[in-house]
Amino acid sequence: MKKVKVYVTLRESVLDPQGSAVMGSLHKMGYGEVADVRIGKYLELVIEDSERDVDALVNELCHRLLANTVIEDYRYEIEEVVSQ
Amino acid sequence: MKFAVIVFPGSNCDLDMYHAVKDELGEEAEYVWHDSKDLSSYDGILLPGGFSYGDYLRCGAIAQFSGVMDEVRKAAEAGKPVLGICNGFQILTEAGLLPGVLLRNKNLKFMCRTVGLKVENNNTLFTNEYKQGEEIQIPIAHGEGNYYCDDATYDHLKENNQIVFTYADDFNGSRNNIAGIINERGNVLGMMPHPERAVSELIGGKDGLALFRSIVKQWRESHVSHA
Numbered sequence: 001m002k003k004v005k006v007y008v009t010l011r012e013s014v015l016d017p018q019g020s021a022v023m024g025s026l027h028k029m030g031y032g033e034v035a036d037v038r039i040g041k042y043l044e045l046v047i048e049d050s051e052r053d054v055d056a057l058v059n060e061l062c063h064r065l066l067a068n069t070v071i072e073d074y075r076y077e078i079e080e081v082v083s084q
Numbered sequence: 085m086k087f088a089v090i091v092f093p094g095s096n097c098d099l100d101m102y103h104a105v106k107d108e109l110g111e112e113a114e115y116v117w118h119d120s121k122d123l124s125s126y127d128g129i130l131l132p133g134g135f136s137y138g139d140y141l142r143c144g145a146i147a148q149f150s151g152v153m154d155e156v157r158k159a160a161e162a163g164k165p166v167l168g169i170c171n172g173f174q175i176l177t178e179a180g181l182l183p184g185v186l187l188r189n190k191n192l193k194f195m196c197r198t199v200g201l202k203v204e205n206n207n208t209l210f211t212n213e214y215k216q217g218e219e220i221q222i223p224i225a226h227g228e229g230n231y232y233c234d235d236a237t238y239d240h241l242k243e244n245n246q247i248v249f250t251y252a253d254d255f256n257g258s259r260n261n262i263a264g265i266i267n268e269r270g271n272v273l274g275m276m277p278h279p280e281r282a283v284s285e286l287i288g289g290k291d292g293l294a295l296f297r298s299i300v301k302q303w304r305e306s307h308v309s310h311a
Contacts, residue, residue, distance in 0.1 A: 017257075065145060066141070068145065
């Protein structure tokens with residue numbers, strides 16, 4: 001089994017009003033050195049071993065449902081899960 | 085004319101949509117559950133507003149894989165009118181039936197009030213009862229109605245007259261104030277404002293009624309001439 005950590009973020013060209021609001025708040029709190037905040041999503045998938053190539057599978061899942069590539073980028077990390 | 089009002093788990097404007105076509109226009113309408121496998125008996129498809137599947141992941145993202153969506157695609161390909169309002173618009177963009185995507189409103193607020201809309205294209209089966217450039221008053225109710233598309237898509241929409249409605253004022257950040265767009269063929273319309281909530285003076289105005297009247301008028305004309 002594998003655990004896949006998927007990070008979905010808004011593309012750089014897309015305004016992130018949520019991130020801007022959080023950055024504004026951090027600045028008010030006195031953390032003026034925070035130059036930018038972007039908010040995204042973190043998903044964990046547990047995938048059973050099969051004939052399918054995990055990279056191909058994860059890319060397919062991201063393209064079909066997990067990310068909307070019109071506005072979002074994604075990246076992922078794969079970890080081996082040691083079964084009990 | 086017989087309309088299907090598609091009901092997804094979380095739809096909440098289905099009753100208003102049904103009321104608009106059934107009670108105000110006197111046409112046939114039926115609620116159709118999201119896993120229906122056959123829409124062939126309907127002349128027009130209505131995707132209502134609400135929060136299909138709780139807007140989990142992204143608004144409209146999960147609904148695009150509902151069983152009924154294959155049938156909605158077929159209806160669109162067959163040239164039947166398909167109208168998606170609010171969450172229905174979000175579903176149509178996620179399903180790839182319309183370009184672009186709806187982002188969070190620029191001020192992060194859920195906005196619920198009546199706004200001015202400009203009819204940018206009255207030469208569609210959804211807007212033939214409006215005047216070109218007419219300003220109408222239609223309610224909005226959305227947190228994610230900020231229409232976004234890239235430059236190439238915008239230019240394409242503009243060239244093909246696919247921008248049907250724009251907001252009179254910018255309040256949610258939508259690209260060039262876009263409030264509603266149509267597909268290239270002209271039979272799929274998505275819009276964030278709610279014409280089905282503006283069909284009677286009793287509820288504050290009836291500027292939305294002409295949209296539903298337009299659909300019925302065009303359908304009657306095409307079916308009389310083919311008879």
